[in-house]
Amino acid sequence: MKLVQIYQCLCDETRLRLLHLLLQGPLCVCHFQAVLNEPQVKISKHLGYLKTRGLVTASRQGNWMIYALPAGRERMPELEANLACLQDCVAGNAVFKRDLARLRKLDLACAPIEAVRGTGRGCC
Amino acid sequence: MKLVQIYQCLCDETRLRLLHLLLQGPLCVCHFQAVLNEPQVKISKHLGYLKTRGLVTASRQGNWMIYALPAGRERMPELEANLACLQDCVAGNAVFKRDLARLRKLDLACAPIEAVRGTGRGCC
DNA sequence: GAGTTATATTCCCCTGGAGGAATGTAGTTG
DNA sequence: CAACTACATTCCTCCAGGGGAATATAACTC
Numbered sequence: 001m002k003l004v005q006i007y008q009c010l011c012d013e014t015r016l017r018l019l020h021l022l023l024q025g026p027l028c029v030c031h032f033q034a035v036l037n038e039p040q041v042k043i044s045k046h047l048g049y050l051k052t053r054g055l056v057t058a059s060r061q062g063n064w065m066i067y068a069l070p071a072g073r074e075r076m077p078e079l080e081a082n083l084a085c086l087q088d089c090v091a092g093n094a095v096f097k098r099d100l101a102r103l104r105k106l107d108l109a110c111a112p113i114e115a116v117r118g119t120g121r122g123c124c
Numbered sequence: 125m126k127l128v129q130i131y132q133c134l135c136d137e138t139r140l141r142l143l144h145l146l147l148q149g150p151l152c153v154c155h156f157q158a159v160l161n162e163p164q165v166k167i168s169k170h171l172g173y174l175k176t177r178g179l180v181t182a183s184r185q186g187n188w189m190i191y192a193l194p195a196g197r198e199r200m201p202e203l204e205a206n207l208a209c210l211q212d213c214v215a216g217n218a219v220f221k222r223d224l225a226r227l228r229k230l231d232l233a234c235a236p237i238e239a240v241r242g243t244g245r246g247c248c
Numbered sequence: 249g250a251g252t253t254a255t256a257t258t259c260c261c262c263t264g265g266a267g268g269a270a271t272g273t274a275g276t277t278g
Numbered sequence: 279c280a281a282c283t284a285c286a287t288t289c290c291t292c293c294a295g296g297g298g299a300a301t302a303t304a305a306c307t308c
Contacts, residue, residue, distance in 0.1 A: 003213050004137045011131040029285060041268065044286055063275055063284050078213040085209040089127050089202040153255060165298065168256055187254050187305055
């Protein structure tokens with residue numbers, strides 16, 4: 001994983017928003033759709049882009065795909081550093097703050113991700 | 125200056141190397157050419173790209189163009205944070221370390237940038 | 249002014265990738 | 279099994295931008 005590739009992953013706003021949300025923990029695609037309010041194909045393709053390049057992992061749970069930041073990313077210091085930097089940089093940004101707010105609403109309205117994993121039901 | 129645009133500037137290796145060198149201080153184009161060992165047009169176009177987007181400034185000193193990171197970039201916290209992150213990330217990288225080593229050799233072999241400014245002679 | 253140096257710009261070709269409509273696929277539910 | 283849900287993939291179009299050859303420009307030198 002070269003540094004340039006990390007930046008290539010970060011140079012699209014949709015992907016920035018996806019990664020930013022993932023800093024909160026694993027999420028399924030319907031979460032992203034609900035929070036970003038973007039077409040399914042767009043979300044899916046950007047997640048695929050990130051997955052291909054190793055910035056996220058995906059695991060199927062029944063009908064849902066759970067995306068997460070890679071476990072053990074302490075071993076990818078460049079990624080870790082840039083994600084931390086990203087989180088700092090967007091702290092005051094309206095779009096990203098709104099995303100976070102929507103995510104929290106979802107976590108109340110929908111079953112949280114743990115429930116998804118446990119029961120295979122109750123996502124969005 | 126939006127965050128995505130910063131990442132767009134960072135997502136090319138040549139530009140990463142240019143910015144990394146500029147963290148050492150202002151430099152003229154011939155420095156970049158000598159250190160990166162890339163065609164003049166390539167260097168010049170990437171510097172133009174960065175300049176257009178406000179990541180570097182340029183000032184003419186006689187025959188030479190002096191490029192530098194923008195003064196007062198403390199007021200662009202995202203840029204500042206990402207440049208710091210970049211410097212961290214490349215600390216152990218062979219290409220970037222070699223660039224730095226070459227730059228230091230140049231600073232011995234050529235007149236340093238202060239001399240360029242003072243006399244208008246003695247660059248590369 | 250002619251020549252030279254340092255740098256920028258223009259022209260070309262070519263690839264990556266963004267966006268979206270339509271379709272495919274895996275898993276679940278009844 | 280059929281129907282449905284959640285998601286991925288394929289096809290298309292379009293454009294930014296990377297690389298290089300050639301040319302232009304700006305400033306200095308003589």
